[in-house]
Amino acid sequence: MLHTYASMLEVWREACRHIEIAESVAAIADQLSQWLPIKRLLIRRLDPVTYHLETVADTLGSKDESRDRGLTELSSDNIERLMKWCQLGELAHCASRHHEHSFTLAAIPTSLTDNVLIGPLISEHDTVGLLIMQLRPDAKISEHDEVLCKRLLEPFAAALENDRRLRELKALRESAEADKRSLLSRLGRDALGDTVIGADNGLRQVMQRVQQVADSDAAVLVLGETGSGKEVIARSVHQRSTRAGGPFIRVNCGAIPPELVDSELFGHEKGSFTGAVSRRRGWFERADEGTLFLDEIGELPMAAQVRLLRVLQDGSFERVGGETSIQVDVRVVAATNNDLARMVQRGEFREDLWYRIAVFPIVLPPLRERSEDIPALAEHFAERAARRFGMKPQVLSAHDLSLLAAYPWPGNVREFNSVLERAVILGDGERLDVSQALGVASETTPPLPQSTSSNSERKQLKNTEIQPLDVVIRSHIERALVASRGRIEGPEGAADILRINPHTLRARMRKLAIDWSRYRQ
Incomplete structure (x- = not known):
């Protein structure tokens, strides 16, 4: 008995010691070879959506066995029978390919012909994979050995679950990096710490208010026209705050279908609605100890406004389909191009929510009211566009700047950026064709496109x-x-x-x- 405990302790140590599951399995297999007649050991992950089996670790890595490392698609009948058997938590000994449990044979690679043990790997009551052990051809399993093999299911399930979480973290990190690159591209920056263009001129008062409120946890409401740079200001608040080391999560409230608002903001539990195949953390939970930027907050449905108000009041919420209250520490920065005060009067936006999010409003002026920023913006966007399109940067002439200053810019900085990119392209890398880039945009009322x-x-x-x-x-x-x-x-x-x-x-x-x-x- 003492020998069994010592063996399992070593197995658990190896299962928790390594980051990669293949390393854990290889180390555990070395330990098991001293106590059990095991020739080969495999771990196969079960996809909970498609019910495909994927080999994620195999102690035999020869070219002849490489075909076992792909996916195995199970039939619907085998899936149903296999899942029921897995819930029993028992081992099956397949002495040959004519084993009575055909559904277990379907999960075993065809190269493993005889003398195979197979057992389910279960984590939090869900089957996550299978442990497959090929014994030596002449080996016989004693009752004591079978008990030891059954005890191996738990540490291998833990190793497989750790591997799943590691993959999720890698996917989240890659997604965050992609979002970061996309954001930097939209903002025309090389890094998140770049200086806000116009901070010393047209946006001087705006940046003063950003500095005033940054160190507090007060809710901020950024007001401004479409394309004026509200997200830039929201990120500036975050970067200058004590939460700068935490996450900055942007949510476009106007792009979320009404029926999914709760799931997106607060998350959901597995099985809470059709399609909820796993637990999902919402944006509030992901923004914990950081800043949540609610863009286009005026587009939130009234029902969602009620639930948002509760989170802002006490910092707690429940996932959709959940019963446990989750506490978060999140600073909210909201933004809108709508007249929320008028929406409140018309009954389209809750008055109590309006008071809660408008603790410290910051009004972002449109580009036409800060023409002194146009030269710096033009130089910045022209240089960025040239770099992006692989062209030589060009200098804007006084005539170019006068054309840009005379245009009212209804689309603000976003439209300004598009015009400069167009000017770089039209100039073929030899000049900036600003006049042609403005085109009909310089007319008071453009003609209706013909078709x-x-x-x-x-x-x-x-x-x-x-x-x-x-x-x-x-x-x-x-x-x-x-x-x-x-x-x-x-x-x-x-x-x-x-x-x-x-x-x-x-x-x-x-x-x-x-x-x-x-x-x-």
Whole structure:
């Protein structure tokens, strides 16, 4: 008995000592060879969604056995029978390929023909994989050996679960790095610590307010037009705060379907709804000890606003389908291009939530009100675009700067960046063609783009006294898009002109096949 305890202690040590599961299995196999007649040992992971089996560790790595390292797809009948058998937690001894449990044979690589032990690896009541041990051809398993083999299931299950978590962490890290690169590309920066362009000029007062509120945990509301750089300011608040070492999580509230808002913000438990195949942490949980940036907060449904208010009040919430209260320490920075005060008056936004998020508002001026920043912005975006497109950086002329300063920039910094990129491309690396890059964008009202469908609609309007409703609606929306230069949301956006919700307008445009990008200037 003492020998058994000592053996299992060594197995547990090796299972927890190594990061990679292949290293754990190799080390454990060396230990087991002293006590059991094992020739080969495999660990196969079970995919909980597709029920495919994948070999993640194999002590025999010869070329002849490389085919066993792929995926095995089980039939629906074998899946059902195998899962029921796994819940028993028993070992099966397959002396030959004619074993009575055919479903276990389906999970064993074909190269393992005789004298094989197979057992389920279970973690938190869920089957995560299989342990397969090929014994030497002439070996016989005693009752004592079989008990020892059964005890191996638990440490191998722990090693497999650790391997799963390691893979998840790697995937999250890669995703975070990809998000970081994408963000830096959108902001035109080489690093997150870059200086905010305009901090000493047009954005001086904004950055002073950022500095005032950064060290506190007060909720911040950034107000500004679409494309004016609200996310840049939100990140500046985070970087200057004591939470700078924690996560900065951005959530676009306007892009989340209403039925998934709770799951995205607060997470869900496995099986809480159709498609919830595993537990998921929400954005609040992921932003713990950091900053959560709720962009376009005015687009949150009223029901979600109620639950958001509770989190902001006491820092606690429950995952969808869960019963345990989760406590988090999160600083919230919200942003919107909507007039939230007017939305409160119309009953479209909760007044108590408005007071909670607007503790310290920061108003971000549009680009047309800070023309002194245009030279620095133009130089920055032109240099970045040249580097991105593999061209030689060019210097902007006084005429170029005058053209840029004269344009009202309804799309703000985002539109400014697009124009500079277009100017670099049109200049073929030899100059910056700013005038052509501005094009019809420099006119007060750009003409409606011509197309075959619009010509046919004009003929129909001339020949018919009463028009079909869809034709009238389409024409009205297109006029609003022309007036807003293709902007959907925000002050003077198409939705604001038509006095409807931006989501409603987008749905109507999809139904009528209206391509809003044609009107974007």
